[in-house]
Amino acid sequence: MIVTIDGVAASGKSSVASGVARALGVPYVSSGLLYRAATLLGQEAGLDLTDAAELLLHLRSRPLRLEPLAGGNRVWQGDRDLTPDLHASGVDSGVSVVAAHPDVRAWVDGQLRALTAPFVAEGRDMGTNVFPEAPAKFYLTASPRVRAERRARERPEDVEAIEAALSRRDALDMAQSAPAPDAQIIDTGPLTLDGVIGVILAALPARDPSASK
Numbered sequence: 126m127i128v129t130i131d132g133v134a135a136s137g138k139s140s141v142a143s144g145v146a147r148a149l150g151v152p153y154v155s156s157g158l159l160y161r162a163a164t165l166l167g168q169e170a171g172l173d174l175t176d177a178a179e180l181l182l183h184l185r186s187r188p189l190r191l192e193p194l195a196g197g198n199r200v201w202q203g204d205r206d207l208t209p210d211l212h213a214s215g216v217d218s219g220v221s222v223v224a225a226h227p228d229v230r231a232w233v234d235g236q237l238r239a240l241t242a243p244f245v246a247e248g249r250d251m252g253t254n255v256f257p258e259a260p261a262k263f264y265l266t267a268s269p270r271v272r273a274e275r276r277a278r279e280r281p282e283d284v285e286a287i288e289a290a291l292s293r294r295d296a297l298d299m300a301q302s303a304p305a306p307d308a309q310i311i312d313t314g315p316l317t318l319d320g321v322i323g324v325i326l327a328a329l330p331a332r333d334p335s336a337s338k
């Protein structure tokens with residue numbers, strides 16, 4: 126089974142996906158890391174991020190590998206682990222431009238569709254575009270303030286600066302961030318992390334005990 130968890134920036138997608146996946150005993154897949162890796166590599170090479178053709182040529186010359194580890198996904202390029210650099214503020218501010226290119230989205234989607242189910246996939250368009258056939262879909266929200274306060278615990282910037290950056294990214298990401306019509310929308314603002322995970326686990330369709338996972 127594929128479970129999709131989409132939502133706005135810092136709504137809790139990766140933490141919740143990790144918890145749900147752990148409870149189910151399956152991996153989770155953090156699609157945003159591939160957009161972040163594309164952005165980081167483009168920035169490091171000094172490329173114009175609005176030029177999709179140039180960026181894709183660069184990305185295809187050195188393939189990336191998304192490692193869907195249960196404790197936290199990692200992205201590798203050869204033996205370089207890009208993961209520690211993927212959440213820098215510079216990547217945050219460039220990633221929406223990169224993710225807006227249809228050819229970059231196709232490059233990411235191909236890598237995701239090549240993965241073997243079962244897994245929990247999180248991002249923006251997992252339930253709408255990449256895995257529309259998934260039987261269980263969720264969409265996480267929370268106010269910009271709540272999300273900024275959570276992210277401020279992980280970043281050096283102050284809450285106001287983070288909230289402004291999140292709102293800007295929400296606006297830029299709008300086109301690829303609509304909830305699937307069959308997704309259950311969860312406001313994570315009043316809930317704990319375990320609370321959100323519990324809501325999702327309780328809503329999952331009953332699993333066939335004879336199935337391997």
Ligand SMILES: Nc1ncnc2c1ncn2[C@@H]1O[C@H](COP(=O)(O)OP(=O)(O)O)[C@@H](O)[C@H]1O
Pocket residue numbers: 132133134135136137138139140141275276278279313314316317318319321
């Ligand atoms: N319901 C929640 N209650 C409290 N903190 C949360 C909740 N959901 C997520 N968090 C925290 O908010 C931060 C952002 O969550 P994260 O999973 O990185 O979001 P996303 O993947 O959507 O960007 C993390 O520090 C996480 O622990």
Ligand SMILES: Nc1ccn([C@@H]2O[C@H](COP(=O)(O)OP(=O)(O)O)[C@@H](O)[C@H]2O)c(=O)n1
Pocket residue numbers: 133134135136138156157158160161220221222224247248249250251294298301
């Ligand atoms: N399925 C996805 C996942 C991420 N993205 C893009 O990648 C960026 C980073 O996503 P993320 O999920 O790693 O990060 P947060 O927005 O949760 O901080 C988003 O702002 C989107 O621009 C996307 O377009 N589609």
